[in-house]
Amino acid sequence: MDELGIIWQGMLNSGPLDLAVLIGIPIGLGVTGVLLRHRTRETFGTGIKASVASKDFILEAVVISAVAGAFIVIGLWPNLLNPISPALGKLVESMRDRVQLNAADSRKLIRGYYEDLGDVTRFNNELWTLYGMKPHNVESLQSTAQTRQRNDSIGVEFVPSTVETFAGATRTINSLGLRDREYPLVPGPNTFRIALVGSSNDMGWGVNDNETYENLVEDRLNHEIGLQTGKKFEILNFSVHAYRPTQKLATIEQRVFAARPNIILYAASTEEFNFMFKSVRSLADKQLLEQFPFIADAIERANINAKRLPNEVVLQMKLGPFAEESLRALLERFRDGALSRGIHPVLLILELPRDNRLRGEVFDRLVDLGEATNLTTLDLQGAFAAVRDRRSLWVLPWDDHINAEGHRLLADRLYSLLLSEVLVPSNASIKQDNPFRR
Structure with missing residues (x-):
């Protein structure tokens, strides 16, 4: 049913030309078949000259070969369809270079990491293959001695000053409760500080500390700019795996502001819209919905009783249409809170290995949100452009979190954008730690 829903939604969101091409191809093949269905198989005794039958057969062979050749050419160069239908070109390339699950199975796979839904291998052969490779003795991803619950809108945090092997890599939590190096709570003199708030890939799932x-x-x-400016650069990582948008905002308001950064990077992935309302049930159970008026408003407009929430599938389906405007309200609150403290708010758009090689619509939607909310936007999409096999960037064959090579590619792009957008001081003549600080 999920797959049918995706197809139907895709058709509703397609333009007239796209639909004409999609519908026209099978109709055209059918018409061709009808026109050529009378091919003469036996000519002896029929009164039909062999030369005529031969010509009919040759014509049919030419047409079939041409159609087959056209499919091969389009399969090799999908961009040839772009002048006719860009959407169809993207569809063909995604089918040819498919390195990720379809949208529905991808969401089930992600839920399997965080919600322990059971045997996800029942969904399709690809999931069966991925999870069939998973060792049985892999540590539980649901509970770890390094995390603890909070009875607030942040929900979960790391236990300070702990070290653990998690998802096959050493993960060190510093005295501030961050998966990071040691830093003082307040930045020292001549220090330019950046705070990063994201989820599992930003936290560094499956890769070592450095x-x-x-x-x-x-x-x-520090190596290239610090030597020129005499400044010390710090990036404090407040990310925790499975953080939803409301948890990121709560972390910024309750923890990040106290660290007095010059810049805050709100990291959003292509799952940001899908995750917008994933924390609703937890917030409702803790009676914390009033902390996020845009969430409460979406619940009311969706005709949902906040005291008696429906099952998770129905809840997400009813709230889904309000995801974009709710995320916009969240980003506006992030922006206003940062600017009022003299901090530069930035929207960081992360690319994931499971994202399609072609730029998906969700990246543009996130960029548009950044512009609409007057946030500086750093778009990391394209960091993996040179990687043909995107599965080579997975942590493990059954785990599509970003591996060390993927982090290196993201770092290269983020570093370039920080400099090109003049977000960090790049010469010794800059005397202010932060032009946004009032």
Whole structure:
């Protein structure tokens, strides 16, 4: 049913030309078949000259060969369809270079990581293959000695000063409760501080401490820019796996502001809209919905009783149409809170290995949200452009979180954008720690 819903939604969102092409191809093949259905198989005794029958057969063979050749050419160069239908070109390329599950199975796979839904291998052969490779003794991803629950809108946090092997990599939590190096709560003199707030890939799921993209960028800033400016650069990583948008906002308001950063990077992935309302049930159970008026408003407009929420599938389906405007309200609140403290708010759009090689619509929607909310936007899409096999960027064959090589590629792009957008001081003549600080 999920797949049928996706197809129907795709047709509703397609333009007239796209629909004409999609419907016209099977109709055209059918018409061709009708026109050529009378091919003469036996000519002896029929009164039909052999030359005529031969010509009919040759014509049919030419047409079939041409159609088959056209499909081969389009399969090799899908961009040839772009002048006719860009959407169809993207569809063909995604089918040819398919390195991720379809949207529905991808969501089930993601839920399997965080919600322990059971045997996800029942969905399709690809999931069966991925999970068939999974070792039985892999540590539980649901509970770890490094995390603990909070009775607030943040929900979960790391236990300070702990070290653990998690998802096959060493994960060190510092004294501030961050998966990061040691930092004082308040930045020292001549220090330019950046705070990063994201989810599992930003936290560095499955890679070692010094392999995360934020640590790689910090090292490069200090090595290349710090030597020129005499400044010390710090990037504090407040990310925690499975953080939803409301948890990121709560972390910014309750933890990040106290660290007095110059810049805050709100990291959003292509799942941001899908995850917008994933924390609703937890917030309702804790009676914290009033902390997020845009969430409460969406619940009311969806005709949902906040005291008696429906099952999760129905809840997400009813709230889904309000995801974009709710995320916009969240980003506006993030922006206003940061600017009022003299901090530069930035929307960081992360690319994931499971994202399609062609730029998906969701990236443009996130960029548009950044522009609509007057946020500086750093779009990392394209960081993996040179990688043909995007599965080579997975942590494990059954785990599509970003591996060390993927983090290196993201770090290269983020570093370039920080400099090109003039977000960090790049010469010694800059005397202010932060032009946004009032």
